[in-house]
Amino acid sequence: METANEKKTNELKVKEVTKKRFESTAFIFQNIPLWIASCVIGLLAVLYAEILHFGESTFLKIYAQNKAWVFVLAPVFFFLSYISVQKYAKYSNASGIPQVIASLSLPKKKSKKLIDQLLSVRIIFIKILSSFFMSLGGGVVGREGPTIQIAASVLHVVNRTIPDSWPKISQKLMIITGGAAGLAAAFNTPLGGIVFAIEELSKNHIKYLRTTVFSAVIIAGFTAQTILGPYLVFGFPKVDPDGWQFFLILLLVTLVCGVFGAYFGKIAFNVNKFKKKLSKKKQFIFGFIAVMAFATVVFYTDKDSVGAGNLLLDRLLFEADKKVEWYTIPARLFNGIISFTNGGAGGIFAPALSFGGSIGAFIGDLFTLKSRQINMLVLIGMVAFLTAFTRSPFTCAILVLEMTDRHSVIFYMLVAAWGANLIANRIDQKSFYEKTAELITKDLLSQLDPRDKNKSKKVEENLV
Known part of the structure; x- marks a missing residue:
């Protein structure tokens, strides 16, 4: 015969098992x-x-x-x-x-x-x-x-x-x-x-x-x-990061991409802010002038100045031709600003990777480096520029690592991400995403009733 304590213990065990089964079922349904x-x-x-x-x-x-x-x-x-x-x-x-x-x-x-x-x-x-x-x-x-x-x-x-x-x-x-x-x-x-x-x-x-x-x-x-299929976006480029002299060039690419990436975000934000102050008519006129300037640049350059940039990066990483013309980088950056601030939809992750990659290839060509070393600088430029724009160094390093499967150079990618993030924060304390998110939040909160606005002040303070 069970004692009262044993009976109570068994009941508790049954309840515990039942509770776990319920939680497991609820988790699946959830x-x-x-x-x-x-x-x-x-x-x-x-x-x-x-x-x-x-x-x-x-x-x-x-x-x-x-x-x-x-x-x-x-x-x-x-x-x-x-x-x-x-x-x-x-x-x-x-x-x-x-x-x-x-x-x-x-x-x-x-x-x-x-x-x-x-x-x-x-x-x-x-x-x-x-x-x-x-x-x-x-x-x-x-x-x-x-x-x-x-x-x-x-x-x-x-x-x-x-x-x-x-x-x-x-x-x-x-x-x-x-x-x-x-x-x-x-x-x-x-x-x-x-x-x-x-x-x-x-x-x-x-x-x-x-x-x-x-x-x-x-x-x-x-x-x-x-x-x-099990593809990599920019799969298996051959890289060679050997030598302290090459490491100094890597730091130079990080510096240049950090500066360019930070100012790209800053300019894009200020252009959007300026356009928002204009009337609808003036916005249309400004947009038309900007897009005609875009068309003029594209007409006098080549296909490397348009598109997301995947084709450009594929050529730089996997073909013998790693030449980046002197006009490609300023043309892509200018066209990127016009495209990104046009008012339509479109992201900047892939273009930012191509901006950084082309800067890395250009600097590698200036120093007449080998093909594998230029590939390495392309990857470093990709990480550094994207980090400077987004201020998400770990995300950017991991993204490029996974896209290329180059685990052997993860240390160099982290150095580039860390360095670009430091440089970008000195130029502008907040990223384009953070500042734009603040404006969107304030715009939405302005739609609330006055009583609700008072309750939302803490939200704005947290954003800042």
Whole structure:
């Protein structure tokens, strides 16, 4: 016969087992929508990549036949990109990363309606359409930042659609997870997606990230990889970092890219700020003058001055021709500013990598280095420029590491990321993303009632 104590102990054990089973079942049900949505993110990332690739290749084919077509294609498609955003979803403009950061900074009570302006089905469609127009116009824009906003929109919409009776993951955690999954699917870099979530998006949400981010990153990345195969964006370049003299040149590339990357972000932000002060009519006139200047530069240079820059990096890393003309770097930087501040959709991750890569190749050519050493400087330039622009050194180093599979030079990549971050912070304490996210948040908070605005002052103080 059982004693009273033994009976009580057995009852407690049964309750504990029942509780664990319930928690396990609840966890599975809670994550089912996340896993399904992550598959959707992977599919959208692949579709989006193909759409922009088609747009860029179409522009290049027409441009190769007659350069003068740029004076037609650029104004028409830049305008269509701009007007589609302004008319249907104004927060689908540019990269999308500041919008995701802003959505995580809004007050809980009033955030639902405000976040819907930043992350929604409409945002997804307009983001894809507007950036497609930019690619048809030869715009120097990428798809990685937009993919992050698209992915965050998918998970946000799914989370809003789930009935209250279903166990839910928190709204902000779903947004962070979407951003990480989007970057992982866009670049085929699962570690980069996880580090990006921790370094750029999570801030006070790190302790909740483990299961949701890992599962979403794996599923979204695996879905994209299943369709496209186990590819690397810039796979297996041959590198040679030997010698202390070469290390000094590496530091020079880091310095130059750190300065250029920081000022690129600063100029882009100030151009956007200036345009915002103008009337709609003056904005249109300013935009037309800018796009005609873009077309003129493209007409008098070559194909290296347009597009996301993947084709340029492929040539620099894998072909014998590693020559970067003297005009390529200023032309790409100028066209990048015009494209990124046009008012349409389009990211800057891929262009920033190409800016840094071309600077590295140019400096390598000045010192008449060997092919493998130039490859190394291209990678260092990629890391340094992207770090200076984003101020996310670990994310940038891990991204380039995963895209190229060059684990043997991770130390040099970290040195470049660390150095570029220090230089950029001396030039401007906040990145383009941080400052733009602050403006978006303030703009959204201004829509609240006066009583709600008082409650939101702490949010603005936290942002600052």
